[in-house]
Amino acid sequence: FKNSEAFIAEATQFLEKFAKDKKVFCALSGGVDSAAVYLLLKHAQINVLPVFIDHGLMRIINGMEEREYIKKYFPDARIVDIRADFLPKIFLEEDAENKRKLFKTGYSDIISRTIRDEKCDLLADGTILPDIEESFGVKISDLKETLSIQEEIDLKSKNNKGFVKSQHNLDIEYEVEATIQPVASLTKPEIREILKYFKMPEEIVYRKAFPGPALAARIIGPITAENLSFEKKVHDIVESKINEYYIKNHGKSMIINDKGEQEPFQMFAAISEDVLNKKVTGLVNGQRTYDFPLVVYGKWNYKSLTEMASKITGYTRMFYEIVDCKKGVYDVVIRSVNSIDARTASVTDLPYDLISSIAEHLSEIPETKRIYFDMTPKPPGTIEYV
Ligand code: XMP
Numbered sequence: 001f002k003n004s005e006a007f008i009a010e011a012t013q014f015l016e017k018f019a020k021d022k023k024v025f026c027a028l029s030g031g032v033d034s035a036a037v038y039l040l041l042k043h044a045q046i047n048v049l050p051v052f053i054d055h056g057l058m059r060i061i062n063g064m065e066e067r068e069y070i071k072k073y074f075p076d077a078r079i080v081d082i083r084a085d086f087l088p089k090i091f092l093e094e095d096a097e098n099k100r101k102l103f104k105t106g107y108s109d110i111i112s113r114t115i116r117d118e119k120c121d122l123l124a125d126g127t128i129l130p131d132i133e134e135s136f137g138v139k140i141s142d143l144k145e146t147l148s149i150q151e152e153i154d155l156k157s158k159n160n161k162g163f164v165k166s167q168h169n170l171d172i173e174y175e176v177e178a179t180i181q182p183v184a185s186l187t188k189p190e191i192r193e194i195l196k197y198f199k200m201p202e203e204i205v206y207r208k209a210f211p212g213p214a215l216a217a218r219i220i221g222p223i224t225a226e227n228l229s230f231e232k233k234v235h236d237i238v239e240s241k242i243n244e245y246y247i248k249n250h251g252k253s254m255i256i257n258d259k260g261e262q263e264p265f266q267m268f269a270a271i272s273e274d275v276l277n278k279k280v281t282g283l284v285n286g287q288r289t290y291d292f293p294l295v296v297y298g299k300w301n302y303k304s305l306t307e308m309a310s311k312i313t314g315y316t317r318m319f320y321e322i323v324d325c326k327k328g329v330y331d332v333v334i335r336s337v338n339s340i341d342a343r344t345a346s347v348t349d350l351p352y353d354l355i356s357s358i359a360e361h362l363s364e365i366p367e368t369k370r371i372y373f374d375m376t377p378k379p380p381g382t383i384e385y386v
Helices: 002-020 030-044 066-073 082-090 094-119 128-135 148-160 190-199 225-250 305-309 353-361
Strands: 024-025 047-054 076-079 122-124 178-180 264-274 279-284 287-299 316-326 330-339 366-374
Touching: 002 030, 002 122, 002 178, 024 030, 024 094, 030 047, 030 122, 030 190, 047 094, 047 330, 066 076, 076 094, 082 094, 082 148, 082 264, 178 330, 225 330, 225 353, 330 353, 353 366
Parallel strands: 024 047, 024 122, 047 076, 122 178, 287 316, 330 366
Antiparallel strands: 264 330, 279 287, 316 366
């Protein structure tokens, strides 16, 4: 990646070669990778069908539902509303793995049906370089300078595995001639450069990562209409306030810090009826387990988060209690991490005043019980909770 202009020229050539006169299905997830793919397709004047699947578990940022952002910035997108069908199913599911499966089928059913009904020839997805390295278990970055997009696609066929995102696309075959992955050679910061080139606003360029299983990854235990609505409210406070702080102090809501991490890479609130008696995900020897107890390490009394983080040992998720509201129904956990590519993460060193002010806003909501801050880096923790 030399610069956006050069990349876009190369990507346009690639798309003209492989997608000219074809109809291309492109799912917009709300995230930066699929947004870049869509903008490249449009730029290359490919016949593209952008689709956003609204299952009802997307986040709210600054009071705006994800579907509103899609309507605002990608007005051509077709919004497929599956809330009425999807929400009752997810409300009945307690098991974390089954929750993930519901999302996987929820997405793939719509994609398959739309591809069939709309007679799409190709599917474009937002796989980026770290996804490929993860799937192949190889580090492509050494070779990267010498690889063109086409050479990377060839690499795919040699490995015969497909450039698929390991986390939520695995095993799904769609009835298309091929899947094209125009941003497969890019890292996340490079994707953001492309979005800037296409004059996307800051709230799109620096959009924080969000998992495929959406807010299901942040509601510990069964999901209900009530706790989902609460989760959206508290999430909005955490994400919007931290964004606001970075914009005020750095002019944008994400910086590259001196460790080369995107800071903050993502921040959110997780909720539970009782955080202390739960087990969540973590990593032991690189393997995901669902056996990490949540441990409250102490009261919020240090000035520096890095200092607190340095006290963490062992296979637990370590929380500090910020406040016990002595009322309410749900515990809220604030999490904010910095990361290069989500494979490892460190806790964002947010100032004490910012955390206190977020906690104050959270405690104004009647359902809030206790508020914690998660101090666990990845590893041994994972970023999400399921
Ligand atoms: P973890 O929790 O594994 O998350 O440390 C790493 C990154 O991936 C996101 N994430 C997911 N994304 N499907 C996805 O598309 C998933 O099942 C999934 N689980 C986690 C998470 O938000 C973080 O950025």
